[in-house]
Amino acid sequence: MAADRRIVYCLLCEKPHENLSSHLKKACMKDNTEEERNAELTKAKISQKEWTRVGRRWEYHEVDSLMNEEDPLRALIDRLKSKGFFIVKDPSESSPAEQRQLLQDVTPWMRSMVAKLKTGVNVATNYTTQFRYFCMGVLSVVYNKSLKSIETFKTAGWVDRQQTSSGVTIQFSDNSVACTLRKEEEEWFELYFTKIRPLALLRQDEYMDDEGCFFLGQNGGPIANTKTDLQRLWKL
Ligand SMILES: [Zn+2]
Numbered sequence: 001m002a003a004d005r006r007i008v009y010c011l012l013c014e015k016p017h018e019n020l021s022s023h024l025k026k027a028c029m030k031d032n033t034e035e036e037r038n039a040e041l042t043k044a045k046i047s048q049k050e051w052t053r054v055g056r057r058w059e060y061h062e063v064d065s066l067m068n069e070e071d072p073l074r075a076l077i078d079r080l081k082s083k084g085f086f087i088v089k090d091p092s093e094s095s096p097a098e099q100r101q102l103l104q105d106v107t108p109w110m111r112s113m114v115a116k117l118k119t120g121v122n123v124a125t126n127y128t129t130q131f132r133y134f135c136m137g138v139l140s141v142v143y144n145k146s147l148k149s150i151e152t153f154k155t156a157g158w159v160d161r162q163q164t165s166s167g168v169t170i171q172f173s174d175n176s177v178a179c180t181l182r183k184e185e186e187e188w189f190e191l192y193f194t195k196i197r198p199l200a201l202l203r204q205d206e207y208m209d210d211e212g213c214f215f216l217g218q219n220g221g222p223i224a225n226t227k228t229d230l231q232r233l234w235k236l
Pocket of ligand 1: 010011012014027
């Protein structure tokens with residue numbers, strides 16, 4: 001009888017693998033470093049465990065309430081994804097592989113923005129918005145965080161980040177799995193926090209409250225359309 005192997009899904013091609021480590025090496029991450037592959041492997045295992053722990057079980061009333069949403073199909077798809085399911089060939093979305101590629105392609109632009117923000121050069125608002133989209137995209141694609149986790153991520157979670165040997169670990173206020181940002185990612189987030197977020201607060205309307213949220217929209221309030229923001233990013 002064959003060994004009872006643990007199946008782990010690759011988060012990049014969203015397919016099941018008996019030996020994910022060798023799959024990453026041969027296919028999805030063949031051009032990456034050993035260290036990056038190991039990090040991806042850990043992430044995939046955590047994701048698999050989370051799905052087993054919380055994804056499989058559904059309460060009837062939850063499914064029922066989704067059917068009453070304005071767009072039940074979209075609501076169901078979003079909920080399935082947040083529970084760790086993969087919805088493939090969704091015509092409204094680019095694939096994780098395409099999104100990852102886009103983040104890589106935009107990285108040089110981010111580096112040029114870092115230089116500008118550090119030297120205090122005036123940066124146009126649409127660029128600072130794209131900078132925010134990018135940071136959100138990193139959480140979504142690189143760290144597999146749900147829209148809800150991104151929306152409710154608090155400044156306290158950033159201020160209280162923990163330094164580790166590989167970067168900084170941040171906690172999310174919806175108690176989802178913490179993630180460890182690499183050094184360069186930390187710099188992006190810190191620049192957003194110290195240079196861009198305060199500008200959004202300056203624009204804040206009188207009645208608006210930032211609610212301690214890390215990512216703020218144009219009006220200085222918590223971001224309301226995370227999904228749309230990210231879709232704009234993927235269309236850059
Ligand atoms: Zn793969």
